[in-house]
Amino acid sequence: MNKLSILIVLGCLLVSCESINYVPAVTSQMTTARKGQHVDFATLRQGRTLLVHRCIECHTLPLLWRYRTEDWPGIVDSMSHRSSLKPAEREAIVAYILAVRSVEP
Amino acid sequence: MKPTLRVVIFVAALLPVLPSFGGARHFTFLYEANTSAPGSLELENWVTWRHAAGPGRFDQVDFRHELEYGITEKFQGSIYLADWFYESDPEHSGFTYSDTAIELIYNLTNPIVDPVGLSIYGELRVGDRLIELESKLISQKNFGPLILVYNATLESVWEGSDLAEREGEFSQALGASYEISPRVSAGIELLHEFVFPEWRDTEQIRNFFIGPNVSYRRGNWFLTITALAQATDTQDEPDFQLRTIFGIGL
Numbered sequence: 001m002n003k004l005s006i007l008i009v010l011g012c013l014l015v016s017c018e019s020i021n022y023v024p025a026v027t028s029q030m031t032t033a034r035k036g037q038h039v040d041f042a043t044l045r046q047g048r049t050l051l052v053h054r055c056i057e058c059h060t061l062p063l064l065w066r067y068r069t070e071d072w073p074g075i076v077d078s079m080s081h082r083s084s085l086k087p088a089e090r091e092a093i094v095a096y097i098l099a100v101r102s103v104e105p
Numbered sequence: 106m107k108p109t110l111r112v113v114i115f116v117a118a119l120l121p122v123l124p125s126f127g128g129a130r131h132f133t134f135l136y137e138a139n140t141s142a143p144g145s146l147e148l149e150n151w152v153t154w155r156h157a158a159g160p161g162r163f164d165q166v167d168f169r170h171e172l173e174y175g176i177t178e179k180f181q182g183s184i185y186l187a188d189w190f191y192e193s194d195p196e197h198s199g200f201t202y203s204d205t206a207i208e209l210i211y212n213l214t215n216p217i218v219d220p221v222g223l224s225i226y227g228e229l230r231v232g233d234r235l236i237e238l239e240s241k242l243i244s245q246k247n248f249g250p251l252i253l254v255y256n257a258t259l260e261s262v263w264e265g266s267d268l269a270e271r272e273g274e275f276s277q278a279l280g281a282s283y284e285i286s287p288r289v290s291a292g293i294e295l296l297h298e299f300v301f302p303e304w305r306d307t308e309q310i311r312n313f314f315i316g317p318n319v320s321y322r323r324g325n326w327f328l329t330i331t332a333l334a335q336a337t338d339t340q341d342e343p344d345f346q347l348r349t350i351f352g353i354g355l
Binding site: 022023048052053054056057058059060061062081082083084085 | 128129143145215218251284287322324325354
């Protein structure tokens with residue numbers, strides 16, 4: 001019975017982790033989400049792709065709400081050399097993160 | 106433990122000090138599905154200490170020096186410059202060069218956005234008295250800070266003076282790693298081996314190892330350590346294994 005309880009708890013934890021969408025798909029709403037700024041769809045998609053490929057080489061993905069909007073460019077910048085990101089790729093990742101933050105509640 | 110072996114372990118601990126950047130490993134007996142960034146180059150130094158007690162007691166320390174290069178976003182290649190080892194048993198002790206190897210990994214799906222992250226792996230080891238082919242299916246799923254990985258591996262080995270000794274091995278490994286902080290992860294690794302001497306299963310050799318791992322990363326380097334204990338009772342197999350991988354970007 002104890003083993004079953006542990007398995008149920010572990011299962012619930014995994015399901016709850018999986019139900020959190022760490023990297024939501026790019027929507028057209030995201031392209032105009034940031035006031036006064038338009039980011040093209042392709043850049044946001046590239047940013048998402050790079051985020052899920054390069055960043056997990058060293059660490060798991062944090063919730064995008066974990067850090068303040070103004071902190072994200074510096075955070076990505078600090079690890080861009082390690083993950084071999086070119087300036088445009090680094091900007092694409094930041095653009096995606098900020099766009100997600102702008103549209104998600 | 107013999108003084109010479111102590112020296113070897115001490116020197117091995119210093120090897121990571123050599124100038125050597127890139128993705129961090131959370132496991133040492135398992136591979137993760139993600140591949141290195143295109144254009145990135147990393148040196149990884151592997152040290153594995155195997156110890157067996159009892160009548161067939163032995164100590165062996167294996168060294169591997171891997172140069173890993175990201176070829177495309179989903180394809181990486183590695184060269185193991187030299188695999189060598191130090192062994193010590195009641196009859197003899199000494200250093201031996203084993204082989205040089207190449208390894209290729211192709212990533213098929215991503216562990217975050219796809220239901221399961223998958224990669225395929227191939228390795229060829231060639232030495233003075235050794236040829237080994239190894240293929241692997243790597244699967245991984247990330248659940249927030251938790252990484253779950255499963256590897257299925259098939260190995261074919263030809264060894265001896267005229268490569269007459271043949272052996273096959275199927276192994277499966279399961280690992281879990283939880284990210285305690287962006288720099289530290291800890292988890293568990295399980296290794297289940299099925300050994301087929303001469304490609305036969307008459308001896309029914311099954312080995313099962315289990316143990317904890319811990320990984321630390323900072324700047325352009327990482328260090329991951331796993332300690333495995335044998336849960337079965339197979340003669341000629343280590344009772345205990347300790348593997349350290351130190352990686353640094355070049």
